[in-house]
Amino acid sequence: MGSEEKLAAQQPSSQKLGALGSRPRKILFDGVTPLELMPNLTKHCGGAELFVKRDDCTGLAFGGNKVRQIEFYLGEALAQRADTILITGAVQSNFVRTAAAAARQLGMECHIQQEERVAKTDNVYRESGNVLVVKLLGATLSSYPCGEDEAGADRQVQKLADEMRAAGRNPYIIPLGPGHAPLGALGYVVAAQELLGQINAAGLQVDNVFVGSGSGATHGGLLFGLKALGSKIGVVGICVRREAKLQHERIASTCRQIATLLGKENLVTDADIKLDDEFLAPGYGIPGKTVLDAIMVAARTEGLILDPVYTGKVMAGAIQHAKRATPETTNIFLHTGGTPAIFAYQDMLATAAVEFAG
Ligand SMILES: Cc1ncc(COP(=O)(O)O)c(C=O)c1O
Numbered sequence: 001m002g003s004e005e006k007l008a009a010q011q012p013s014s015q016k017l018g019a020l021g022s023r024p025r026k027i028l029f030d031g032v033t034p035l036e037l038m039p040n041l042t043k044h045c046g047g048a049e050l051f052v053k054r055d056d057c058t059g060l061a062f063g064g065n066k067v068r069q070i071e072f073y074l075g076e077a078l079a080q081r082a083d084t085i086l087i088t089g090a091v092q093s094n095f096v097r098t099a100a101a102a103a104r105q106l107g108m109e110c111h112i113q114q115e116e117r118v119a120k121t122d123n124v125y126r127e128s129g130n131v132l133v134v135k136l137l138g139a140t141l142s143s144y145p146c147g148e149d150e151a152g153a154d155r156q157v158q159k160l161a162d163e164m165r166a167a168g169r170n171p172y173i174i175p176l177g178p179g180h181a182p183l184g185a186l187g188y189v190v191a192a193q194e195l196l197g198q199i200n201a202a203g204l205q206v207d208n209v210f211v212g213s214g215s216g217a218t219h220g221g222l223l224f225g226l227k228a229l230g231s232k233i234g235v236v237g238i239c240v241r242r243e244a245k246l247q248h249e250r251i252a253s254t255c256r257q258i259a260t261l262l263g264k265e266n267l268v269t270d271a272d273i274k275l276d277d278e279f280l281a282p283g284y285g286i287p288g289k290t291v292l293d294a295i296m297v298a299a300r301t302e303g304l305i306l307d308p309v310y311t312g313k314v315m316a317g318a319i320q321h322a323k324r325a326t327p328e329t330t331n332i333f334l335h336t337g338g339t340p341a342i343f344a345y346q347d348m349l350a351t352a353a354v355e356f357a358g
Pocket residue numbers: 064065066093094095212213214215216217218219240310311336337338339
């Protein structure tokens with residue numbers, strides 16, 4: 001980072017991030033997650049420095065990126081005096097687990113609509129991992145049969161909300177599909193500011209941050225925030241949900257909507273939206289061999305636990321990019337959590353652990 005960029009990043013955020021400070025927000029993680037060098041993984045990749053930003057350490061019920069995101073939804077829910085959170089997610093969704101925990105902390109109920117997004121029907125997948133956690137949290141569950149119909153899932157949840165209102169409740173919906181204000185992305189605008197502060201304090205010159213790109217809230221928020229703060233650090237989205245061509249418009253649209261929410265100019269151009277979908281196959285929620293290997297490499301070199309749906313895919317991308325980069329390159333892997341899911345994939349991971357050749 002050059003000195004001009006450093007100065008720009010240090011200007012008061014109120015100026016550069018518009019209305020961010022005045023958006024309704026319920027702080028659930030009041031801290032800074034660690035930014036740590038991974039020396040063994042750096043060596044494994046041939047010398048390009050690889051850091052990890054530990055957003056798996058955001059506290060609430062196993063932490064992860066969704067804690068930062070949900071703060072802005074729950075801020076609004078509290079302002080509306082909601083008594084129930086309604087949310088849709090995949091069976092092993094981390095977002096719904098976070099929503100259920102946050103709802104409990106704030107004295108609310110949580111209703112989760114599980115969509116069938118992954119062709120995995122074994123009992124462990126359906127009962128362990130995040131499902132076990134939401135059951136411990138006492139969330140109520142219903143099912144939506146189609147995992148590729150976000151608008152339909154949102155309509156169904158709206159119906160549930162109408163029924164709850166008719167019964168005298170006051171539900172707050174966290175929507176699934178695009179076309180709604182991406183409040184969760186604001187959590188990653190906040191994170192961009194936090195990360196730049198750490199990078200500046202450590203005197204690092206960072207080239208890229210590798211992030212999972214699913215709903216696009218993490219990717220879009222971080223990219224918007226870094227650009228708004230004057231940083232030239234690249235954000236590489238590793239596709240975990242859909243191919244790069246489709247994901248591109250989602251990120252572009254998220255950034256446009258963040259600009260509207262904050263009353264700021266959108267500085268993100270098409271060229272800033274970097275996506276890699278090489279590690280998506282065979283599809284959402286199913287890891288390929290390279291991804292399983294990346295999970296093993298992270299565990300065996302750094303003691304870092306990753307999940308097979310999101311962070312394993314991102315690590316596979318980060319490792320491949322680091323191996324191809326010159327040794328002067330410095331990259332950051334954003335660990336977005338998701339670790340409870342390892343227990344829902346225990347057979348697959350146990351086999352991978354045995355078969356891993358190092
Ligand atoms: C652990 C984890 N990492 C990354 C992502 C992707 O983040 P986003 O939905 O903000 O694109 C998710 C989304 O559910 C997640 O649970």
